[in-house]
Amino acid sequence: MIGVDIKLRRGDFTLAAAFTSKARILALHGPSGSGKTTLAHLVAGLAAPDEGHIVVNGALLVDTAQRLFVPPEKRRIGLVFQDALLFPHFDVKTNILFGRFFTPKAERRVPFEAVVETLGVAHLLRRRAGALSGGERQRVGLARALLCSPRLLVMDEPMASLDYDRRQEIMTLIERLRDEFSIPILLVSHAADEILRLADEVISLERGGIVAQGLPSETLAAASRYTEGGRFSVVSALVAHVGAFDARYGVTRLAHPSGEIVVAAHIVNGDRKVRALINATDVALAYRKPENTSIRTVLLGRIVAIDEDASPLAFVRLELEGGDRLISATTRLSVAEMNLSVGAQVYALVKSVALDERELRANA
């Protein structure tokens, strides 16, 4: 649980933010200069607000009314930076154990071996921090932050300087950290795909203020989706179980409460949960289960909202069986001719080839 209500002025930049969240992974999203990094620094204690208070998991960290400011070294908040910021004069093992040394013995609940194994850094322990690749550095940075058994992990654009494959790898690790060590995470990111895949909740910031808070699939790009090309960044995330691989056709079937999701690839590590990202532009709607169609993925849901403005576009929000949300980008014309309305039961049709197996694989 994190609760923030702060104000801060620096020159002509003003940050004013108030929110509470119980998300396991809460994302702070916004363009550069929106104040998302400053907000994360305030939580970690690298900066002090002019006014307000911050509570993390029941611990009051800042309260200007009581003149309370817990210094960063007493907050037990693990920080992961974009460029890892490992200590270049220590080897990897010393880097990883740095925070643990300062953690009171009774509170060292994150075991060294488990972290080293989960993050796959065992073979790096003797190396110097300067001799690592970008992905390795980031994994060591995660291990270092974890081993101070933090109340909260604050990650400031942890994947911004990594290539596609390394980003997928780090995202997978972050999911595992969340599941295996049950430490809540505050993720600062400007990348929609990271937030959709990882976050349970997102706070959108613009020019120092919160403009939206909610489910990532509904909050991200909510304002810009009607603008030209904006619909292509509207994405939903569905949590499904990896099921059987059909060797004859080379497809993998994912089990979702609302139906079967067919992926045109071999997704290994069966029987794990994956988060499938589905672009709103790849989702069609039908009242009846269609026959004689090439579409293999047909998901049952109910319309919970239809968002329209003066543009030709309409965004139909579905609640699928099992509770996941799915957005379909369509036209106002379709909505009118099909007579779509809130509460109606519909089938969402998704082209199998529109699902990116690279994301699913890294995710599996």
Add this chain to the structure above:
Amino acid sequence: MNLSDFAPSLQFSPQELTAIVLSLKVAGTATAFSLPLAVFVAYALARWRFPGHAALNAFIHLPLVMPPVVTGFALLLLLGRKTPLGAFLAEYFGIVFAFRWTGAALAAAVMSFPLMIRPIRLSFESIDERLALASRSLGADPLWTFFLVTLPLAAPGVIVGSILGFAKALGEFGATITFVSNIPGETQTIPSAIYSFTQTPDGDADALRLAAVSATIAVAALVVSEILQKRADATRAGK
């Protein structure tokens, strides 16, 4: 003078030996005592913004631009036996600077301070400040952070600064001779001894020999500092 006067006699006279040993003692003491202060001031100048920042910076560099004799004279006015401060230190702490080797060490320390500060400050400035923040977030308070992260990363600058300071202290002449005079066995360092030899009719060979010693130490110091600098750059590049 010809070289044959000089070449066979690498044997040092007692006066020369005394001057060499005293010089090493003076320069060593000056370096040892000014180093912690230099590290502190360099850190303050590199990392803190405070009123008087520019003034402090200028004040430290004064000995570099003023004639050394002026610095020596200033020390004499401040810490001479008859001055209030000098009398106070002598009375209550038994510390006397005027015309003592301790005074020579003080003069050398003051004169070498700006040379010492510069590489240390540059070293501090080249360290990513966020490394200290990372250390804080991992639970290390500011003091632990300084000794575990900032100072080790600045070590190359600290070493280079000490060597430059030591070399400068060995060669200090103007302020030393003004403040503590040129007393053999007490305040006669290598440079003062060279000066004395050049003032005596047959002292050229002795002066030359001491000059060679002085130059050797100086060159060795520069070479060592250069090597350490290179090694430090390589470490920073992650080798």
